[in-house]
Amino acid sequence: MKLNHASTEMDCFILLLAFLTAICAGFKVSVPAGPLVAVRGQPVLLGCEFTPYSTPDLSSLVVTWQRVEDSRIIHSFYYERNQLDLQSSDYRNRTTILVSELRKGNATLRIDPVGPRDAGGYLCTVSNEKGTDKGQVRLEYGAFYTEPRLSVNMNGSTVTLLYEAEGFPKPEVGWFGEDGEVLGHHTELTDDADGPGGTVGLYYLKSSHVSQSSSLNVTFTLKNQLLDQNLLKPVNITYGRQSHVCGANATILIVLSVLCVLLILCVIVLLIKIRRTSCRRSLMLTNGAASRMNGHEMLRR
Numbered sequence: 411m412k413l414n415h416a417s418t419e420m421d422c423f424i425l426l427l428a429f430l431t432a433i434c435a436g437f438k439v440s441v442p443a444g445p446l447v448a449v450r451g452q453p454v455l456l457g458c459e460f461t462p463y464s465t466p467d468l469s470s471l472v473v474t475w476q477r478v479e480d481s482r483i484i485h486s487f488y489y490e491r492n493q494l495d496l497q498s499s500d501y502r503n504r505t506t507i508l509v510s511e512l513r514k515g516n517a518t519l520r521i522d523p524v525g526p527r528d529a530g531g532y533l534c535t536v537s538n539e540k541g542t543d544k545g546q547v548r549l550e551y552g553a554f555y556t557e558p559r560l561s562v563n564m565n566g567s568t569v570t571l572l573y574e575a576e577g578f579p580k581p582e583v584g585w586f587g588e589d590g591e592v593l594g595h596h597t598e599l600t601d602d603a604d605g606p607g608g609t610v611g612l613y614y615l616k617s618s619h620v621s622q623s624s625s626l627n628v629t630f631t632l633k634n635q636l637l638d639q640n641l642l643k644p645v646n647i648t649y650g651r652q653s654h655v656c657g658a659n660a661t662i663l664i665v666l667s668v669l670c671v672l673l674i675l676c677v678i679v680l681l682i683k684i685r686r687t688s689c690r691r692s693l694m695l696t697n698g699a700a701s702r703m704n705g706h707e708m709l710r711r
């Protein structure tokens with residue numbers, strides 16, 4: 411009993427000593443406080459700085475970057491070199507730690523390019539002769555929404571405006587009228603299964619607004635809050651008999667039709683000419699029937 415007590419005291423003492431040593435030596439790892447945002451296809455830097463050993467000597471330095479969720483090894487450095495034998499295959503060829511920066515106490519990890527599965531927690535553990543410490547970084551994943559593609563479908567007196575775009579995560583979508591009034595819409599987000607964004611890491615957005623009006627002046631808005639992306643698409647469509655736009659279209663249509671007819675006529679005339687010349691050539695080559703056909707030719711003229 412007494413012995414146990416003593417050993418607990420001893421443990422406490424050692425722990426305290428280790429703690430004090432760490433404090434005195436001032437060994438510390440610091441990482442960014444808030445979550446970092448990684449953009450699909452772009453590089454991201456996961457910051458991790460530590461108190462460097464006084465000389466630019468890396469012999470005692472051990473750096474390990476791991477995923478918090480499953481302890482997968484992302485990148486390691488020891489024995490004075492990058493060690494990638496135990497690296498998770500998900501990160502192969504995508505990670506860098508600069509040795510020149512390690513000498514300055516900078517174990518920042520670069521991941522390039524970022525993919526949808528990179529979102530999550532990262533643990534940076536550093537130790538050298540001064541001590542050991544660790545820090546956690548959170549990474550969020552986003553993809554800028556592509557330029558929305560508009561398609562207009564008119565059916566009788568109904569106009570359907572449809573915008574399509576891809577990005578991540580879920581956006582805020584709105585349709586607004588001329589005076590900023592909120593309009594009804596139907597919006598769908600789909601992904602290719604396997605969790606949010608699927609394996610591709612994108613949502614496919616389809617947002618449509620249906621109107622009976624013959625003059626449309628509406629605005630489609632899309633907001634990707636994570637990436638601070640705001641898209642604003644004004645749509646201005648007028649149709650019907652009284653419309654100038656349609657009038658202009660009709661004129662173009664008539665001009666095009668006339669041109670088409672002219673073109674077809676030209677082609678027909680050309681074809682006739684070609685047939686006649688080839689007829690004449692075959693006449694020159696054949697002997698027996700020549701005079702008879704020549705007669706025909708004369709008659710036609």
Ligand SMILES: *[C@@H]1O[C@H](CO)[C@@H](O)[C@H](O)[C@H]1NC(C)=O
Nearest residue numbers: 498499500501502503504505
């Ligand atoms: C990593 O790059 C090497 C050559 O640079 C290549 O042979 C290897 O296939 C790549 N691995 C992956 C998983 O892309």
Ligand SMILES: *[C@@H]1O[C@H](CO)[C@@H](O)[C@H](O)[C@H]1NC(C)=O
Nearest residue numbers: 455507508511516518519520
């Ligand atoms: C740490 O290294 C990265 C490159 O790996 C660099 O971009 C960053 O500026 C460095 N940080 C400091 C504080 O020097």
Ligand SMILES: *[C@@H]1O[C@H](CO)[C@@H](O)[C@H](O)[C@H]1NC(C)=O
Nearest residue numbers: 563564565566567568569570
């Ligand atoms: C047009 O609307 C009618 C009824 O409103 C519907 O039956 C038809 O399928 C629609 N056509 C197209 C091309 O959407």
Ligand SMILES: *[C@@H]1O[C@H](CO)[C@@H](O)[C@H](O)[C@H]1NC(C)=O
Nearest residue numbers: 587588589590627628629646
């Ligand atoms: C369309 O609405 C915007 C305001 O949302 C206004 O500034 C613009 O003048 C309108 N255009 C037409 C043709 O009415």
Ligand SMILES: *[C@@H]1O[C@H](CO)[C@@H](O)[C@H](O)[C@H]1NC(C)=O
Nearest residue numbers: 627644645646647648654655
């Ligand atoms: C919208 O359309 C109307 C009529 O077609 C036109 O006068 C106006 O300039 C257009 N406005 C914009 C912002 O395109």
